[in-house]
Amino acid sequence: MQTPTDKTILNILKKGDKKVYHSGESLSRSLGLSRTAIWKHIRKLRDSGYRIEARPSQGYRLECLHIPFNKPELTAGLETLVMGRPLHFYRDVESTNYIASELAQNGAPEGTCVIADYQKRGKGRMGRAWESPPGVNLYLSLILRPALSPVDAPRLTFLAANAVIETIKKTLPSLHPEIKWPNDILINDKKTAGILTEMNSEVDRINFVILGIGINLNMTDRVFPENIRSVATSIRLETGEEVDRVRFAGLLLLEIEKEYNIIKRGGFTSILDHWKRYSNINGRRARIKQADGKEIEGVVLGVDEDGVLCLKKDDGGVVKVFSGDLML
Numbered sequence: 669m670q671t672p673t674d675k676t677i678l679n680i681l682k683k684g685d686k687k688v689y690h691s692g693e694s695l696s697r698s699l700g701l702s703r704t705a706i707w708k709h710i711r712k713l714r715d716s717g718y719r720i721e722a723r724p725s726q727g728y729r730l731e732c733l734h735i736p737f738n739k740p741e742l743t744a745g746l747e748t749l750v751m752g753r754p755l756h757f758y759r760d761v762e763s764t765n766y767i768a769s770e771l772a773q774n775g776a777p778e779g780t781c782v783i784a785d786y787q788k789r790g791k792g793r794m795g796r797a798w799e800s801p802p803g804v805n806l807y808l809s810l811i812l813r814p815a816l817s818p819v820d821a822p823r824l825t826f827l828a829a830n831a832v833i834e835t836i837k838k839t840l841p842s843l844h845p846e847i848k849w850p851n852d853i854l855i856n857d858k859k860t861a862g863i864l865t866e867m868n869s870e871v872d873r874i875n876f877v878i879l880g881i882g883i884n885l886n887m888t889d890r891v892f893p894e895n896i897r898s899v900a901t902s903i904r905l906e907t908g909e910e911v912d913r914v915r916f917a918g919l920l921l922l923e924i925e926k927e928y929n930i931i932k933r934g935g936f937t938s939i940l941d942h943w944k945r946y947s948n949i950n951g952r953r954a955r956i957k958q959a960d961g962k963e964i965e966g967v968v969l970g971v972d973e974d975g976v977l978c979l980k981k982d983d984g985g986v987v988k989v990f991s992g993d994l995m996l
């Protein structure tokens with residue numbers, strides 16, 4: 669746990685020119701503590717993952733490029749009103765969606781967010797696994813309690829896809845992420861992020877939705893699971909740039925909040941329009957495997973005003989597909 673003094677020391681070290689050392693004397697003066705006490709706080713911060721360099725005649729310097737991924741940093745970076753408040757952070761979990769679902773069942777409010785550094789049993793759709801190694805990516809689940817009819821819940825997957833796209837573009841404008849219906853975000857045709865929308869509902873009302881998002885940020889070849897190498901990538905692999913996970917999470921929650929406010933006001937058209945601009949399947953031949961195992965093939969016409977996929981079969985008939993796995 670960070671004490672108020674730990675936080676004050678960190679704030680001082682984060683301010684101003686990142687190359688400047690802050691002398692033990694100036695820190696002890698501004699905090700009214702002995703230099704030994706300052707040193708003890710620095711040691712504790714180091715133990716909790718902060719890289720703080722200490723130079724005998726100059727003082728302390730925080731390596732700002734390697735800010736640890738932890739709850740105080742994630743919370744301090746939030747600019748949202750609802751999303752991520754409160755925020756639960758874990759070093760490792762089975763799955764953030766399980767934890768969020770338990771919290772929701774116990775009455776946790778909308779916006780409650782669960783983030784983990786590592787998932788031992790990250791979940792994909794239809795019983796599949798989401799590879800979630802530690803120290804590199806973002807695994808996040810949000811509790812939403814929308815006043816939507818259960819049939820409109822897929823709108824939230826569209827919202828999440830848009831938010832991931834916008835966050836990637838704001839983080840690295842040179843990238844051209846694309847959406848592959850229904851829940852994949854691709855970079856250079858490889859999967860970089862996936863969305864798992866789980867719902868707890870009655871016939872006509874949603875109790876809560878867990879919006880689970882996994883994004884491969886800094887996964888490199890060394891930690892890339894063998895089984896997904898040919899189909900998946902990470903932002904780091906595509907650009908060589910290391911992504912600040914704390915900043916990315918803060919931006920993502922802000923984007924989600926913006927889009928969710930539109931949905932709360934009853935809007936969906938602008939969300940769908942944005943989604944369509946980044947969707948990469950229109951006019952392409954595709955095979956769709958549905959949950960019951962049946963496959964259909966044809967040319968993708970696009971999505972209708974409710975976000976349902978329209979596929980033109982070879983016999984000319986048009987079918988509407990609500991969910992499934994699409995293969996191009």
Ligand code: BT5
Nearest residue numbers: 763765790791792793798799808862863864880881882900
């Ligand atoms: C998804 O499922 O794409 C939804 C993934 C959601 C993950 C988040 S992480 C936070 C939250 N907590 C959870 O436990 N889950 C959510 P699906 O469309 O079924 O895709 C799964 C397939 O993607 C797998 O069968 C693999 O082929 C591939 N895959 C697995 N891990 C991957 C990874 N890290 N990156 C890219 N592809 C992956």
